[in-house]
Amino acid sequence: MPRDDYLEPYRRASESFGDNFRVTLWASQHTQVTRFEAFTEMFDFAGRRVLDAGCSRGDFLAHLLEIGIACAWYTGVDGVEQVIHQARDRGWPQSTFIHGDFVQHPALLASGEPEVICFSGTLNTMTLRQTLGVLRSAWDATGEALIFNFLSDLATPQAAPQGYPAHRHDTHRLLAWATGCTGRVIYRQDYLPHGHDAAILMLKEQRRG
Numbered sequence: 001m002p003r004d005d006y007l008e009p010y011r012r013a014s015e016s017f018g019d020n021f022r023v024t025l026w027a028s029q030h031t032q033v034t035r036f037e038a039f040t041e042m043f044d045f046a047g048r049r050v051l052d053a054g055c056s057r058g059d060f061l062a063h064l065l066e067i068g069i070a071c072a073w074y075t076g077v078d079g080v081e082q083v084i085h086q087a088r089d090r091g092w093p094q095s096t097f098i099h100g101d102f103v104q105h106p107a108l109l110a111s112g113e114p115e116v117i118c119f120s121g122t123l124n125t126m127t128l129r130q131t132l133g134v135l136r137s138a139w140d141a142t143g144e145a146l147i148f149n150f151l152s153d154l155a156t157p158q159a160a161p162q163g164y165p166a167h168r169h170d171t172h173r174l175l176a177w178a179t180g181c182t183g184r185v186i187y188r189q190d191y192l193p194h195g196h197d198a199a200i201l202m203l204k205e206q207r208r209g
Contacts, residue, residue, distance in 0.1 A: 031192060035120055035149050035199070036063040038191040042201045043116060043147055051075045051114035053102055053138065054122025058087035061095060070094070075112035077102055103130055106137035117141060119148035124166040131169060132177060139181055145203050150174065152189055152198035159194035171198055178202050 039045075039060075046069050052060050055076030064071060073094050078084050079101040087097040102108040103126070109117060117138040123131045131150070139146050153168040162168055171189075178185045184203035189195045 031197075032059060032121075033063060034191055035197060036060055038149070038188055038199050039118060039120065039147055040064070040067065040069065042186055042188065042199065043145055045069050045071055045116065047072050048115045048144070049073045049075075049112055051077065051109065051112060051117045051142075053077055053109060053117060053119050053134070054079075055087060055097065056080075056083045058090060058092065058095070058097065060118065060120060061087075061092055062090070065092065072115075073112055075114065077108050077111060079103075102137070103134055106134065106141075109134070109138050110141040113143065114141065115143040116145040116147065118146075121149065123148060123150045123169065128170055128173065131174075135174075135177070139202065143204070145201060147199065147201045149197055149199040152195055154189065154198070155195040159196040174200060 036059075040063075045064060048071055050071045050073070052058070052074065055061075055078050058076050061071075061074045061076065064074075071094060073096075074092070076084070076087055076095065076097040077100055078087075078097075079099070081099045084097045084099040096112065098108065098111055100108045119134075119138070123134075126134070135146070135148065150171075151162055151166060151168040152171045154171045155168070175185070175187060178200050182202050182205055184205060186201040187198065189198040191197065191199070
C-alpha cells in the first residue's frame with residue numbers, strides 16, 4: 001500500500017465528483033453540519049487563529065461565517081490539491097489554504113501559529129497509529145486547544161455500519177491518550193443517533209499567575 005493510502009479515497013472522490021459536495025465523502029450535508037455544530041458548542045472559535053486539518057473545500061469556515069463566527073485567521077490544510085483550489089476559489093477573507101500532507105509532514109500543522117486545531121472527518125480513513133501520530137503533532141503545535149471527531153467504536157448496534165474507506169476508532173484508546181496529555185478534556189457522543197460519532201476537545205493547562 002502507498003504511504004498515503006488514507007488520501008486515496010479523497011483523490012478518487014475528487015476525480016469523480018469535481019466540486020460537488022460529495023467530494024468530501026460526508027454521508028450528507030446534515031450530518032456534516034451537525035458535527036460542525038458540536039464543535040462550536042464545545043469551543044468558542046471567535047477571534048482565534050484556527051487550523052483546519054483536512055479542510056477539503058473549506059466547509060467548516062463556510063459554516064463559521066454563516067453563523068456569524070469570525071476567526072482571527074483560518075488556515076486550511078489538505079492533501080488533495082484539487083479541493084484546495086476549490087477552497088481558494090470561494091474567495092473568503094482572513095484565510096489561507098495550503099496543499100500538503102500533514103501525516104508525512106507534521107510541521108504543516110503549525111502553519112499560521114494556530115490557537116486551535118480541528119480535525120472533522122479527517123481521521124476516518126487513517127489507522128489508529130496514523131491518527132495518534134497526527135494528534136500528537138497537532139497537540140504540540142496548537143497554542144490553546146485541539147478538537148477532533150471520529151467514528152466511535154462505542155456506538156450502539158443500531159448505528160450505521162462502517163466499511164471502506166471509513167472505519168471506527170478505539171474510543172477508550174483516544175480518551176486515554178487525551179487525558180494523558182491534559183486534565184482539561186471534554187468528550188461528547190450525543191449529537192448523532194446511536195452514538196455514531198464522537199468528539200474530543202483538549203485544552204492546554206492554564207498557567208497560574
